[in-house]
Amino acid sequence: MEARAKIPPGLPRPNPTVSYWQDPPSAIADLRSTQDLPRSADHVIIGSGISGAFVAYNILQRTSQARVVLLEARQACSGATGRNGGHTKAASYRSFVDHEKHHGLDEAVKIARMEFANIRATHAFAARYNIDCDSNPCDTVDIIYDRGHLESGRTAIEHMQQTMGSDDPAAGYKVYSAKEATAMFLTPGALGAFQYPAGSINSYKFTIGVLRLCLQRELNLQTNTPALSIAPSASHDQPSWTIQTARGEIATPNLILATNGYTPHLLAQTQGLIVPLRGQITAQRPGSKLPPAGLPTTYSFIYENGYEYMIPRPPGTAHAGDIVIGGGLGRLPNDGASEFGETDDAAVHPALSGYLTNCTAGYFGENWGQDDADGRVRREWSGIMGSSADGLPYVGPVPGEPGLWMSASFNGHGMVLCLKCAEALVGRMLGGETERRELEGWFPQTLWMSEERMERKFVGRLNQKAPGEAEFGEREKEGRSGWNREC
Structure with missing residues (x-):
């Protein structure tokens, strides 16, 4: 690194x-x-x-x-x-405890509240100026496949709600069991889920x-x-x-x-x-068994050493129901270290291409159904982020x-x-x-x-977690779904 x-x-x-x-x-x-x-x-x-x-x-x-x-x-x-995927999603619980440890409780609260305010301000700005950008305030859900992340997430959410107040919108999380997550979000193999306010937007x-x-x-x-x-x-x-x-x-x-x-x-x-980091995204046609009106929330799929984020295109937009999914760095050798320092967004990583193409059907299992006759992937591209020390x-x-x-x-x-x-x-x-x-x-x-x-x-964005989240979760070796282990 x-x-x-x-x-x-x-x-x-x-x-x-x-x-x-x-x-x-x-x-x-x-x-x-x-x-x-x-x-x-x-x-x-x-x-x-x-x-x-x-x-x-x-x-x-x-x-x-x-x-x-x-x-x-x-x-x-x-x-x-x-x-980017156009995901207005903070996931502040994943960094709150780490921010409190290194910067103090007041700063951790400020960061969480500012992230939430930023989401609200983004969609409000689009509405105020009537910008045609598919602004869609909605809930999001984190589907958890790692027991360490599940327990750390529950603990962090409880701590946020205790310190910020259960009525603080920046701490407005709902926690679901494995059974509830599987039924509500169509994700067999989930160990649990966290739902909270977020949104999607065509950021371009x-x-x-x-x-x-x-x-x-x-x-x-x-x-x-x-x-x-x-x-x-x-x-x-x-x-x-x-x-x-x-x-x-x-x-x-x-x-x-x-x-x-x-x-x-x-x-x-x-x-x-500041170190560049190349990310990769695909836009996919949904499987035949997914809801015809489209999925109502955005998603993240969180496993031991990484995550994917997924944004369904909302009703009334071009290609409504399409699934935009990115991530996968944790599936590469050395947790994707090869993509740090990489600024070639004229190319895509072939291993990530295969992984992102196949992971959607893997996450939804039998709930995916048959692929569209025109194929699963509509478009694939890369982009350069900036990672800080x-x-x-x-x-x-x-x-x-x-x-x-x-x-x-x-x-x-x-x-x-x-x-x-x-x-x-x-x-x-x-x-x-x-x-x-x-x-x-x-x-x-x-x-x-x-x-x-x-x-x-700079030491790397450890485990490809959320910003500031250097110590979130444990590397639990048991309890993950067989599909995740194989992928």
Whole structure:
């Protein structure tokens, strides 16, 4: 893992796999708001995923006259946001105890509540601006196949409800027995299940919708303009940064990196601190015995050393009932270590292709039925996440680099963190002392960039668990279903 962490990420690859969500591409996919790259701007944001889009939105909401330029190496929203499963699911119970141990109870509560608030805010934003993005607030269920995870989950949920209050929506979990889980969720072999509020969304269309709002406020979007390097401009009295691109230079007093797993390409001190991780997803036609109206909840399937996440397409959407499923890293040798440091999203891992194709029928067993006449897999693609050394994103000013900010490395958990992290970053960047004190009340202080955090060493996303979940569950060797052992 130390060797994988040293691999320079480089620039995003040309001609990446096309995700289920990017076909057809948006009309603004290749937009350049101006023919020439501006020479300067008040704010330059690098990265047009959900983080970059919401940083731009928050800046423009506050200062409508600000000159904001957003640089994107490829098409708009062509990175992790346009390639994820669209799962607005926190699973805070899986990290709560670990966060409490390392950061204290107050911080653990803040993280859980912010994740829940992020989910609510995402779907509320889509509704407020009428963004056509298949927004679907719904419940989710974790199907458990490992006794250690089952017991640790029950304990964590009880602890959350005791410390936060049973009426706190961020602690609103239901626990089901093996018999109940099998009957309710059609998953033979389950040892139990946890159900709680979550949702699904077409995160590509959602982010494109946010970018369109920003364009109405005079955002200058420059796609297919990779940032080759960044450097401080020492000749100015005020902090200033110069961004070098193949189309020329642009200078700014405020540079924001929303570059997730690619951040070390521009900021050398994050090499080994932020490590790319390639993930893989398939979109599948459902089996004949699954409910004709589609499954009503989203799913995760959690086993000894990993998990898959699954999002059924809701009624009224294109290909309603389709199943979008990703994960499987825990099924690769060395728990998927080969995918860390990997930035080739123009390819897919053949072993994961076979596993993800077959696992759906395995999880649902006789409840799957026959495959569609056109075949099970409709589309398959990969994408690059960013893994951090401590399992939490890096948000705020970069220590020792005046005028440089970042919101990056979301550990595959961005759909329940990015919106609120962008809000906090802009609040700290543009807000006064009163707003900064208010931020302390709701934003977890452990997410801010700090010299201490930058000194930590990347050791891998242990067991492919949720962010911050280094010690969740035990490696129970007994009691898992035979199908899971064979897969």
